[in-house]
Amino acid sequence: MKRFKLSLILLVGIGVSHCYAQAPLTLQEALKFAINNNQGLARTKMEEEMGKFKTEEVRAQALPQINGNANYTDNLQLAKSILPGDVIGQPGKNLAVAFGVKYSTSAGAELNQQLYNQSVFTGLKAAKAGEEYYKLQTQQSTEDLIYNVSQLYYQLLITQENIKSLDSNVQKLSALVTVTKSQFDNGLAKKIDLDRIKVNLTNYQTQRIQLINQYAMQTNNLKRVMGMPLESAFVIPSASLKDIEAHAAQVLQYEDISLEDRTEMKVLKKQEELQLFQKKAYQAENYPSLALFGRYAYNGMSNHWLYEKGDANSTLWYGTSAIGLTLRVPIFDGFGRRSKVSQANVAIRQLQYTMDETKLALNIQYENSKLTMRTNITAIQTQKENMELANEVYYSTQNNYSLGLAGLTDLLNAETSLTDAQNSYNAALLQYKLAELDMIKSKGNLKSLLN
Known part of the structure; x- marks a missing residue:
């Protein structure tokens, strides 16, 4: 049993000394590291980059297509x-005549340019709004x-801090x-x-071992979110706790x-804006579209393969060209476009309900954070006083125990009360910071x- 306890103490001691030997990491440093290294945020930024390419893709539809x-x-x-036989003086007969040559070649180019296409123009506006949407997504992810x-x-x-409190206890x-064992050896204490x-x-x-394991798992989880390699090591500066206590003592103004x-x-x-553009795009399918086209081709015809046989005149070459306009007028599509517009209207109404629901949730989050902060500001002060009082009671009881004026039960109870007070104080600090974090989030800051 003694060997087990000694091994346990050595194991924990080694773990803590290793943990506290690392470089300190402030909250600001952790946040900046996470923004630069978090894989999820990196993927979101790629979506933002992809949005720019999507805009270029839509813009291409309005440019000449060659x-x-x-x-x-x-x-x-x-x-x-x-052909009728009359053409060769044989009335009443039909003649089968082959037209053309065995080999033909053609090379050319074609140009199309949209002059008026409401779907393309609406899509371009939607693509630009999409770029802004991806930027907001990146901001949200950040x-x-x-x-x-x-x-x-x-x-x-x-x-x-809880580990430190247990270390002290x-x-x-x-x-x-050690003292009681010495007293027991001298017949002054009971076994x-x-x-x-x-x-x-x-x-x-x-x-303490459980807390150290919890600390290690929390550290690994923080590293995961930050995008930090597991082999990296850091420690949280103890001064941060004093900052929380000092900040909680300030008079807070709760603004709307x-x-x-x-x-x-x-x-x-x-x-909602994107959905409105989608609706307009469906409506634009009802509008006529006008496009300019131009074509040019150079053709060759011959009865000789690859034109290597016969004289130069055996291959006929000629060019063709044309320009014109193409007008497309939608007339009837079986009410398909109307159904698309109706679906878009439903999606817009759904978004309006979502916005109302989100507003309510955000207001409730803010009110709850205010209540939690007020509660924990009081709790911090109360638990701090309680912890100081429990500390005084412990040392007074310890002194009385040394003088034989208090029993062991009193001393152990005082020690347990001190531990509980320390944990309650630390818990109040944590709840205060989490509520403050919710409030900062509620303000968009x-x-x-x-x-």
């Missing part, structure tokens, strides 16, 4: 036409990343074990008292929020955490 063509044909069997990293960072900070109980202290010490050591500043609402507004 295509070249060439062909070489071997007419294995010429088509024949029926804010979500800032929020998630900040949450994990604060949780890691509080877990680190383990140290106190270890010293008490049951020594065993009770050892049981409490083992319980704290077990809790503007939901229009929230990226979530901007994204929904842009989705998450990027202020980068400064």
